Amino acid sequence: MKSLPFKRADRIRKLLHREVANLISSMKDPRAGNVTITEVELSEDLRNAKVYYTVIDESNLEQTKQMFNSAKGFIRSKIANKLGLRHAIQLEFVYDKFLKRATRVLFLLDKIKDEKNISK
Known part of the structure; x- marks a missing residue:
């Protein structure tokens, strides 16, 4: 059976995801x-990456953004050493609003379901 082609960028993206997550979890910063x-x-040229994240406590969102801004260079250099790429990847950290919206939609669907059950 012939294996499906797998882009190098996909492999590096998955590795980058894992390494950034490991670096964040090993940081001593309480944020x-x-x-x-x-x-x-x-990106296809492996020079730019958007790293999406969520936070458990949204009241600390601004502090978390500040943490990423101040640690971006540190994370970038550690990733560059770990991955051994020709160019260090430019990282942009972006708050992932999808999870918050998905939770809200599920809440509304449950509410509608409960209202239908009450009206029966």
């Missing part, structure tokens, strides 16, 4: 404790 890396988008 890093409530962060989950949800997705990584990597």
Whole structure:
């Protein structure tokens, strides 16, 4: 059976996701404790990446953004050493609003379901 082609960028994207998540979890910064890396988008030329994250406690969102801004260079250099690519990847950290919206939609669907059950 012939294996499907797998782009190098896809392999590196998955590796980048894992390594960023590991770096964040190993940071001593208390703001890093409530962060989950949800997705990584990597450009085809492997030079730019958007790293999407969520936070457990949204009241700390601004502090988390500040943490990423101040640690971006550190994370970038660690990733460059770990992946051994020709160019260090430019990282952009983006708050992932999808999870929050999905939770809201599920809440509304449950509410509608409950209202239908009450009216029966």
